[in-house]
Amino acid sequence: MSQLPEQSSPQSSPQPSPRRSEPPAERPRRTAGPPVPTSADVARLAGVSRATVSYVLNNTSAVRISEPTRRKVREAAEELAYVPHAAARSLRAGHTRIVLLPTAHVPVGPLYSRFLDELQWALRRLDYTVVQYGSLGLDGDEAARAWAELRPVAVVSLGEIALTPQGVEILKRSGAKAVITLGPRRVEGAHALVMDQREIGGRAVEHLLERGRRRIGVVMPEEPGLDLFSEPRLAGARAAVTASSTGAHVEPLPLSYTEESAARLAARWDGLGLDAVYAYNDEYAMLLMRALQDAGIAVPGDTAVLGADDLLLGRLLRPRLSTVRIDLVTGQRLAALVDRVVRDPGGEPERHDLMGARAVRREST
Amino acid sequence: MSQLPEQSSPQSSPQPSPRRSEPPAERPRRTAGPPVPTSADVARLAGVSRATVSYVLNNTSAVRISEPTRRKVREAAEELAYVPHAAARSLRAGHTRIVLLPTAHVPVGPLYSRFLDELQWALRRLDYTVVQYGSLGLDGDEAARAWAELRPVAVVSLGEIALTPQGVEILKRSGAKAVITLGPRRVEGAHALVMDQREIGGRAVEHLLERGRRRIGVVMPEEPGLDLFSEPRLAGARAAVTASSTGAHVEPLPLSYTEESAARLAARWDGLGLDAVYAYNDEYAMLLMRALQDAGIAVPGDTAVLGADDLLLGRLLRPRLSTVRIDLVTGQRLAALVDRVVRDPGGEPERHDLMGARAVRREST
Secondary structure, three states: OOOOOOOOOOOOOOOOHHHHHHOOHOOOOOOOOOEEEEEEHHHHHHHHOHHHHHHOOOOOOOOOHHHHHHHHHHHHHHOOOOOOOOOHHHHHHOOOOOOEEEEEEOHHHHHHHHHHHHHHHHHHHOOOOEEEOOHHHHHHHHHHHHHHHOOOOOEEEEOOOOOOOOEHHHHHHHHOOOEEEOOOOOOOOOOOEEEOOHHHHHHHHHHHOOOOOOOEEEEOOOOOOOHHHHHHHHHHHHHHHHHHHOOOEEEEEEEEOOHHHHHHHOOOOHOOOOOOOEEHHHHHHHHHHHHHHHOOOOOOOOOOOEEEOHHHHHEEEEEEOOOEEEEEHHHHHHHHHHHHHHHHHOOOEEEEEEOOEEOOOOOOO | OOOOOOOOOOOOOOOOHHHOOOOHOOOOOOOOOOOOOOHHHHHHOOOOHHHHHHHHOOOOOOOOOHHHHHHHHHHHHHOOOOOOOOOHHHHHHOOOEEEEEEOOOEEEEEEEHHHHHHHHHHHHOOEEEEEEEEEEOOOOOHHHHHHHHHOOOEEEOOOOOOOOHHHHHHHOEEEEEEEEEOOOOOOOOOEEOOOOOOOHHHHHHHHHHOOOEEEEEEEEOOOOOHHHHHHHOOOOHHHHHHHHOOOOOOEEEEOOOOOHHHHHHHHOOOHOOOOEEEOOOOOHHHHHHHHHEEEEOOOOOOEEEEOOOHHHHHHHHOOEEEEEEEEEOHHHHHHHHHHHHHHHHOOOOOOOOEEEEEEOOOOOO
């Protein structure tokens, strides 16, 4: 463990430096430690102008600079451990190459994980950087203001934080060229990738009706944030029952993701008179199916159980779990939309419907 | 869908603006659309100096400013939809209040999810912002340079991207006051929160030895990124066997997270001659236990199966899954360390051992 030479304790006086006369815009004032190297330092060491440093390090092809000069600049930058300041660049350009994804605490599943991987890769190939901005505890316009401080060139909101038309305005005024919402909500001024959660509830209930079930429970997770998804799924379930003219019945069933909550629900199952349950997703379905089985209720004999997401774990259960398979937008497709809107931000807000959902029957229905 | 007034198409000419004479540091040049409002605009509208605007909007308590003046500034800022520029602030301060967490594509589980929630909350209370920086496809010093461009005040690396001593240096030169690694690796110059994964493998094997097992398989996931965790767990398993002087044997078992891979492994199980398996975590354990049961191998009669992470799903299996419970550092504790190092960056790099692990016996061992 070595004392770090570039760190001095706050008690020590600032080191004198010949670079103190630099312009303030690139000369951070610091109370301790040597100053951060700037492009001016690189220019001095390389014996070129600051403009040349900027051209070389930003790979500007519009200006012809000889290879030896380019090499000198790169070597000087390396020697000084110079890193361009995204902030300074954004002050000049009005924005960064940051695509900001607000994140809060909606449980992250394997589907979202893969989507995020794809999106990152696809955006990196287009020279963007994905930054997930921790937005837990931020609300509406406060959130938009916080995101705007980073001057992202694009914001892709997954719907966890309610974006308002004012929020969209704040982001655009701060230089964001693309504001895209992804999820059930639409916001004026933003491009919308609508993923209509009602589809999922609808496909779930249609499947259960086809299997001859008529008294259908719909699990409503009690975990925070999930109502954004569960409410429209319930609405879709109700609409499907109405459309079927079967006289079937839908019953919302609050459930926490704990064994105790599931056991309580299973204990009053007989009184509910249900012959099927759409259990929100595969994880809640696994939880409830176990509790029902432990309470002596046969699946699917007494009650059919249906999940959603088509996770591997559903295929490992006995009976194998039937599910609603959800086709998300691919990360590649979203990246292409981001790039198109950034390049041509003047177009009308676009709306794309992306949700595909279909039931996959296994053994539990 | 309305055409947005603040967006004009790239073909239209820039709007003339009386604000064009602003100093360049806060006047982004834009090719289209009206200019982004600056603190100078707010000052002009409120009839105060830019310094006053800065004091009011940054809530500086060192300077006494009357409540009516504060109100005037806030109203002007609101009217202009002015958002402070994190970049401009960081140019003055040398850094932002951003705590940067590099993220790549290591599968995110519920444990990590909760930890991230806690960390976000705790840091927000201390006036920091958590930003997860998509670092997929970035390597070592290239990654450090990309992170440095955002001028974070602290970087907490979870070990997915290999940080080098040079990378730490780059980050510190760019203004980061705290560089903290969290995970199995230590890096010179950085504070280390060591979570020694060997502990987990060690506790797992000790438990299986106590249960009288002597020929122990250790699942090695084939998914990318997980070797960072599985390799030290295997080393810990081997060390525990050696320390036990039981003459027991440890056998690494490559496994992908697919039913096919698990079925292949189960089909050659008898030839392996194992009486126990530590299956990396609860999810791989669920996968393998199902394949073993389907192949007619009794759990725990023929083979004991042990997971890790103590997820709810393990308690839903039959037999109930034994597991290794892992006590992660809490988000609160990590937030406190970040804040302490940011306030006093001159100290020696610290090292804290944080991993707590203990076996929880249920029915599968």
